[in-house]
Amino acid sequence: xxxxxxxYEEIFQYLPLGLFVLDSKCNVxxxxxxxxxxxxxxxxxxxxxTIGNLFPSMKHERFNNAVEQIxxxxxxxVLSQTLNHYIIPIPSNxxxxxxxxxxxxxxxxxxxxxxxxxLVVIQDVTDNVHQKNTMMQMASxxxxxxxxxxxxxxxNRRFLWEYLEQQxxxxxxxxxxxxxxMFDLDYFKKANDDFGHSAGDQILTSFxxxxxxxxxSSDVFVRYGGEEFLLIMPHTDIxxxxxxANKIRVLWEEKIHANFIGYKSTCSAGLSLxxxxxxxxxxxxxxxxxxxxxxxxxxxxxCVVF
Amino acid sequence: xxxxxxxVDDSATARALFKMCMSGNxxxxxxxxxxxxxxxxxxxxxxxxxxxxxxxxxxxEGPKIAKMMIDNGVQSKFVLMSANTQYSVIEExxxxxxxxxxxxxxxxxxxxxxxxxxx
Amino acid sequence: xxSLTTIQEDALIEICNVGMSKAAKxxxxxxxxxxxxxxxxxxxLDMQHFIQNNIxxxxxxxxxxxxxxxxxxxxxxILMFHRAQATLLTQSVIGITPKLTEKEAKACEQEAVLEIxxxxxxxxxxxxxxxISLHIxxxxxxxxxxxxIEVIESQVKDVExxxxxxxxxxxxxxxxxxxxxxxxxxxxxxSSIDNLLSGINNLLKV
Numbered sequence: 001x002x003x004x005x006x007x008y009e010e011i012f013q014y015l016p017l018g019l020f021v022l023d024s025k026c027n028v029x030x031x032x033x034x035x036x037x038x039x040x041x042x043x044x045x046x047x048x049x050t051i052g053n054l055f056p057s058m059k060h061e062r063f064n065n066a067v068e069q070i071x072x073x074x075x076x077x078v079l080s081q082t083l084n085h086y087i088i089p090i091p092s093n094x095x096x097x098x099x100x101x102x103x104x105x106x107x108x109x110x111x112x113x114x115x116x117x118x119l120v121v122i123q124d125v126t127d128n129v130h131q132k133n134t135m136m137q138m139a140s141x142x143x144x145x146x147x148x149x150x151x152x153x154x155x156n157r158r159f160l161w162e163y164l165e166q167q168x169x170x171x172x173x174x175x176x177x178x179x180x181x182m183f184d185l186d187y188f189k190k191a192n193d194d195f196g197h198s199a200g201d202q203i204l205t206s207f208x209x210x211x212x213x214x215x216x217s218s219d220v221f222v223r224y225g226g227e228e229f230l231l232i233m234p235h236t237d238i239x240x241x242x243x244x245a246n247k248i249r250v251l252w253e254e255k256i257h258a259n260f261i262g263y264k265s266t267c268s269a270g271l272s273l274x275x276x277x278x279x280x281x282x283x284x285x286x287x288x289x290x291x292x293x294x295x296x297x298x299x300x301x302x303c304v305v306f
Numbered sequence: 307x308x309x310x311x312x313x314v315d316d317s318a319t320a321r322a323l324f325k326m327c328m329s330g331n332x333x334x335x336x337x338x339x340x341x342x343x344x345x346x347x348x349x350x351x352x353x354x355x356x357x358x359x360x361x362x363x364x365x366x367e368g369p370k371i372a373k374m375m376i377d378n379g380v381q382s383k384f385v386l387m388s389a390n391t392q393y394s395v396i397e398e399x400x401x402x403x404x405x406x407x408x409x410x411x412x413x414x415x416x417x418x419x420x421x422x423x424x425x
Numbered sequence: 426x427x428s429l430t431t432i433q434e435d436a437l438i439e440i441c442n443v444g445m446s447k448a449a450k451x452x453x454x455x456x457x458x459x460x461x462x463x464x465x466x467x468x469x470l471d472m473q474h475f476i477q478n479n480i481x482x483x484x485x486x487x488x489x490x491x492x493x494x495x496x497x498x499x500x501x502x503i504l505m506f507h508r509a510q511a512t513l514l515t516q517s518v519i520g521i522t523p524k525l526t527e528k529e530a531k532a533c534e535q536e537a538v539l540e541i542x543x544x545x546x547x548x549x550x551x552x553x554x555x556x557i558s559l560h561i562x563x564x565x566x567x568x569x570x571x572x573x574i575e576v577i578e579s580q581v582k583d584v585e586x587x588x589x590x591x592x593x594x595x596x597x598x599x600x601x602x603x604x605x606x607x608x609x610x611x612x613x614x615x616s617s618i619d620n621l622l623s624g625i626n627n628l629l630k631v
Contacts, residue, residue: 062455065544073554075492075547075563080536082515109562132529193509194485196570262484317439318432322629362442389446389552392453410443411556 018088018103018122024115026050026067034122038090038101055089063087066107070118074109081125088122095130102129149223151201152208160222160230164282167234168274177275179233179241182289183211183248186266186301188227195260203265207252214248230286238273238306245269245304253302268296271306308335310354314345314371315387316363320410324358324387327417334421342366342374349380356424358408361388361395369402376403383424387412429469429618436625437594437618438467440553445596445609448548455544470593472581480597480606481507481573488534489576490542492566494550497559497620499587500613501580502550504542508570510605511538539568549596549609557624580612590615 012019013033021030031046041054052060062084066077079087081104090101104125110117143150147159155163171178185207192200204227211221211231220232231248233241253266270292274285296305311334315321321338328334337352339345342365349357357375359368366374372384386399389410399407408420429437445467470478481487488511491503506514512530515537543566554561571579584591594611613621 065451065455065548069547069551072551073547073561073563075543075550076565077547078540078543078566080540082533082536083540135529193507194482196486196508197512317435317442319436319439319625319629326629389443390449391446392450410446411552 018120018124020046020120021110022051022067022118022120023112024071024117026052026064026118028054029117038124039088051088058087058089063105067118070107070109071116074116076109077107079103079105079107081129092126094126097133098126098130102126152205152223154208154212155220155222157222157224160224160232160286161282163220163222164232164285167232168279168282168285171234171274172276172279175276176235177237177273178285179236179238180272180274180285180289181231181233181241181245181269181304182224182271182286182293183207183229183231183245183267183269184293184297185227186268191260191263195263199260202259203257203263206255206257207265207267210251210255211248214251215244219244224286230289237275238271241271241273242304242306245271249302249304266302268293268301269304270294270296271304273306308333309356310335310337310352312337312339312345312348312352312354312357312382313387314339314342314357314363314368315360316340317360320360320387323412324417327412327414330414331418331421342371345371346375346378346380349375349382350378354382356385357382358385358387361386361390369398369404372402372404385420385424433622434469437469437621440556440621440625441467441549441594441596441611443556444549444553445545445598447552448545448609449598451548452541452544467594467596470595472577472591472593475593475595475610476574476577479573479595480608481505483573485572486570487573487576488538488568488570490539490546490566490568491580492543492546493564493583494561494613494617495564496561497554498561498613498617500584500591500611500617502546502563503576503580503610503612504545504607505573505576505610506538506605506607510607511535514538514541514605535568539566542566542568545609553621557621557628559620559624584612584614588614588616592618 015032016034018034018038019030019032020028020035023029027048027050028046031043035046036042046054051058051063062079066079069075069077081102086100086103087105088103092098092101102125104123106121108119108121110119139150147155149156167178185203188200188203191203207229211229215221215231218234222230222232224230231245233244249267249269255265257263257265270289272285272288272292274280280288292305296303299305313321313324313336325336325338328336337348337354339348359371361368368386368388384402384404385406385408386404387408387410388395391407391409396407406420406423408416486508487505488508489503489505491501494500494502511534515534546566547563550561550563581591592613592615594613596609597606598609599606
């Protein structure tokens with residue numbers, strides 16, 4: 001069976017995509033059934049008008065520029081949902097927080113005797129956007145409510161403060177000390193730049209696994225920031241705390257990362273001590289560790305300071 | 307007495323393009339250079355009514371050259387000739403007292419209408 | 426070895442300066458963003474030279490968008506950024522969104538960078554051809570991520586189908602604050618460069 005013009009026309013009309021064609025003066029010369037159904041604008045009404053005429057409230061800038069590029073350099077144009085949300089304003093009431101149909105739009109050059117025509121293709125991506133928004137909301141909420149870091153599964157900052165308050169209260173009653181150590185992975189941002197974000201995630205996970213395998217069951221390990229970690233060691237003085245911190249530092253330095261050529265993993269660490277004779281607050285304890293960490297960085301990194 | 311115009315742009319092509327846009331116009335005498343210090347010398351010696359500056363130049367940017375000239379007593383009008391006409395640039399040249407902008411690519415028409423505006 | 430006179434180099438650099446500035450301006454208008462892009466350097470290079478002298482290290486991954494050029498000019502236009510900056514670029518345009526998963530965030534960034542690359546390449550090329558009355562056609566934009574050497578090798582392989590003699594015009598761009606820096610590379614055949622130059626010559630004759 002030969003596909004003739006009539007069949008092509010039928011295909012064009014019934015594709016589940018918005019399809020319309022603009023001539024060199026930006027007037028509509030073709031308008032498919034999808035466009036009629038979604039915009040409620042009949043074909044006879046659309047033909048001969050510009051998109052600006054048909055949708056006066058629409059922000060034209062990006063779309064007009066795209067059509068211009070078709071006419072001058074016959075360059076296909078991508079108008080993504082990520083940057084534009086939608087081009088043709090089509091109200092949508094399916095999802096609560098989405099007022100207009102979300103669209104992925106592409107414009108293609110078509111050759112004609114009078115120059116380049118613009119074929120505009122509109123994809124409805126509202127469902128995908130809704131799903132993405134919902135999942136982002138859920139992920140945010142989970143992160144806020146939980147005590148665990150999403151990536152590494154160890155405790156997060158929210159947990160830290162509650163836990164530390166309790167520990168200090170217990171240490172007061174029990175008359176013992178708590179050693180606090182802040183670790184920071186050296187040149188982490190550079191590794192991220194050189195090897196990409198997923199590499200960065202792998203490095204963090206690797207560090208966490210190393211620490212989990214090294215610390216005692218009474219120690220608590222928390223992800224404090226992007227590449228910062230806190231180790232809380234109850235019943236520990238500064239000497240023993242620094243020994244443990246140094247053990248971790250050396251193990252991390254010796255670790256081989258086969259996937260990341262040229263990456264030398266090191267970390268810096270700063271220690272602080274809570275003791276009954278010098279009962280600082282939880283915030284102060286962490287701040288002191290932070291200051292010690294800063295000194296470690298100043299000393300050239302890959303060292304432990306207290 | 308012909309009116310004088312000084313064009314300062316590090317691109318020989320850009321200066322040639324400007325000259326070409328002025329080629330029908332016999333009312334003006336044109337000077338050109340790519341060097342800020344030489345531009346200052348010419349400005350002080352010839353006292354052109356108009357100095358046209360490019361924005362992006364290796365030694366010193368256009369607005370800074372204008373400021374340097376004004377500090378040295380040059381009293382000409384300044385116009386920026388540039389393809390870089392983002393908002394921040396326009397704001398910067400307004401602050402430095404430029405009287406207009408010639409957007410690249412220039413044409414005989416845009417140059418003509420600028421000169422008419424400045425009469 | 427391809428060599429151009431100083432005047433010829435000057436002409437090509439000026440025309441790319443205009444093209445790229447227009448592209449930068451178009452980007453900031455269209456995306457309503459506050460990226461103020463300026464152009465610190467434009468150079469004409471051959472392959473070896475470019476590989477040794479550019480802003481990207483040999484091991485890092487780059488995000489890049491490319492389109493093939495045909496008709497009066499033959500070659501490729503490639504816009505390249507440091508991979509990490511693809512994230513920054515996207516965020517500065519659409520704002521910081523809570524990171525979902527690595528995959529979702531990546532998909533968003535890819536879409537955004539593809540469009541940004543598309544806008545810059547087409548604005549730049551259309552400004553250039555409008556100036557000198559040439560006719561060109563660009564094909565669909567493509568996005569990918571590779572290390573520099575792989576980018577160059579794959580791109581050159583495609584352009585070499587037209588001609589062995591290839592010239593690179595590199596335009597560096599930077600955002601205010603220098604947190605985004607990239608390169609637009611025009612990889613053109615020698616005859617394309619000749620077409621560009623005669624177009625510019627015609628401009629200068631009344």
